[in-house]
Amino acid sequence: MTDQRPLLRVRDLTVGFTTAAGRVEVVKRLGFDLARGGALGIVGESGSGKSMTSLAIMGLLPKGAERTGSIELDGTELTTLRERQMQAVRGDRIAMVFQDPLSSLNPYYTVGTQIAEAYRAHRTGVTRRQARKVAIEAMERVHIKDAARRVDHYPHQFSGGMRQRVMIAMTLSMEPDLIIADEPTTALDVTVQAQILDLLAEIRRDTGAGLILITHDLAVVSEVADHIVVMREGDLVEQGTAEQVFSDPRADYTRMLLDAVPRIDDEIGLLRTTATEEPR
């Protein structure tokens, strides 16, 4: 490694909303690094702020959200960029895969059009034929068979797993430095999930892109990520290498989570739970 600088450096990231009831912080002073080509898993239950973190990095927070802190991509501070400049980063240097592939794809356009869209947005003077070629290549890279024909199909003509492949193909046309995948397999069947996780690993290996995987599933994150960030209600609970977090968790909350995960290959007994539920 000649370059010691991390690919992504997040410091003191805070996301808040001002509501009638006062200010609510959904992400609180979050900080982590992602090494070049590394895979970081952000894991947490609902309301942990993990998805807000990904949207904060993309600069796609919902209206009314206030973001403070620092997000550095390869030395470039993203939080001070103008919207125009941020557009140049989105889809080109950072690409994102969302949870529900069906609703995340526009039903009115062919998958080919949507895959090539980022390419056309970031390159000038792209002809229709070039765009089509880029789309077909991207589809072949995510192992969609018969890509030359399928490129003209619409999202509803694909199965759930194939749609997620299309979503991943969308991120590939610009060779991004960082791919953020937010619950990419949650809506999928377990056999399809395994295929999509393999695909993400393959792409990482081939392109050297960094990956942030956001998930509620500890088993999934343990298979994919080399670094883990555990979040709870906007707080960073603990972070470390995957081995460290899974074999010697420091925080009680992490221990509780690990105890609560039902195993396919471990002892069967009462799942240990220590968390108490608060009323809404």
Add this chain to the structure above:
Amino acid sequence: MTAPLLRATGLVKEFTVRGTGLLGRAARFRAVDDVSLDVHAGETLALVGESGSGKSTTARLIARLIDTTSGTIEFAGRDVHALTGKDLHAYRGDVQVVFQDPYSSLNPKHTVERIVTAPLVYQKRPIPGGARAFTRELMERVGLDPDHSGRFPAQFSGGQAQRIGIARALAVSPKLIIADEAVSALDVSVQAQVINLLRRLQDEEGFSYLFIAHDLAVVRQIAHRVAVMNAGRIVESGDRDQVFGDPQDPYTRRLLAAVPRIRPEWDAARRRNERARRTVEEAAR
């Protein structure tokens, strides 16, 4: 071997997929294809499969929420399809369903008390000890604060709302509870609590579960026997340890291989580390 509580034989459910327009030809789609299963008293049979496998349709057939195309269902030795009037009412009491999404299956405008006592009211049965006391007792049994009996579903978290659904099922002292993806939508820590609750209640009450789920790791924690469904058919069934430990059907093997897992050596190390920490803590005391 004693007669099973529930016996389904050769269940078939076909749906008509209508073509468009006047001349559109109707196609028939077999969602459940020759499914036979037994559930014995006090046991949990898990029906696992991926989306479109027909597991939820099977559950609905057994609950008589939809009609079968062919096949028979016997409950406590009686043909369920022949039940009418009072007997059907009794069957609806004996077999309760807990659904995946607690919020959409609980009336948002009714209080917990009204929700939980509704099955008894529908069946025109007396409420033992009065509605308030009855609700309080049920809420305690499912681990809810009995003082919250006047609250509405939206005032509870997902796990708590699912407990209300379970309390409603318990109200009529059922013999079989069909849990249709009942813990799938819950966060892992809450899911663990609800699984523990379901197991405890079965130990106390002795009823049976037909546990419909796609998550094999969850199923392994709760099932006595497992039936694996694929494309409307049961491809393999047997005791839990046999199905998980020595799967015979290629589809079952593929399914099991796909389940993501935390490395066993990490788990082992974690247990060692935890024991060591506890020893240190105790020594410090």
Add this chain to the structure above:
Amino acid sequence: MIRFLVNRLLGMAVVLLLVCLFTYVIFFVLSPDPAVQICGKNCTPEAIDRIRANLGLDEPFRTQFWTFLTGLFAGRAYGTGANAIECAAPCLGYSFQTSQPVTDMILQRLPVSATVAVGAAVLWLLAGVAAGLLSAVKEGRFADRFIAGLTLTGMSVPNYVLALSLQFLLVVTLGWLPFPQAVPFAEDPGQWFLNFLMPWTVLSIGAAAVYTRLTRANVIETLQENYVRTARAKGLSPGLVWRRHALRPALTPIVTIFGMDFAGLLGGALITETVFGLNGVGKLAADSITKNDQPVIMGVTLLAAFLVVVGNMVVDLLYTAIDPRVRVGSAT
């Protein structure tokens, strides 16, 4: 695709046949005997019988209806021998009042009605969608609230009130506009436009208000869609996100409603034409109703039904062209 088209056409034919049957039953079977009406006050039973024979009313209902249907498609003859009157297809019979062929009466007035209807439709579509888009962009701001106020007014003011007050204000008091007359376009396009401006406005204002609200709601809803977020995540500019990913899904439902509303315009044209004294199909219908001129009423009714059915058909086809989910079934 061809199969879909054939299906739709067949369905359309069935609907039109049923409409014919119902209108025929209502106007010729359940109404007072037309022969008595035609015959007038000083009438002999023989005269009535002669008229009935001429109109074919002495035949059984099935034969009557069949003759009526064939008349629609192939023309028919009234009476026999030398007295027979040939009525060419599409034959809708003769007016009781003027003895003119109903088809001719309608065709004469159709251009005026069509001008009023098409102009109004174009106006409300443009105005409604434009105001709706502006409202959506400026959601919650002054422009949005101002437009919301306008739409509320537009929806609550009855057509005839608006027509009369506009006429009073712009024609009588201010004299800015001429009193509407059907000036042919070829004669003087400028005058043509000025003459029709008021009827168009009156007829379109209610629908424009509805379209404004609809467009606004659809656009705001579409902007919440996950695929809009995906588009933004690709780094598309806000303009591109709008044009490509928000507008088309948001405006598609409007096409559907537009087709149906356009077909149903005749009813609105009735009031507008009456108020402004324009001699269109709407006014023809109003006049025939007061004079109980059954063949004419029936002819107009059939025309309206035809337009509604065709309008629906066009919408279906448009929808198929716009929405790939309808066009191509899901595979794999």
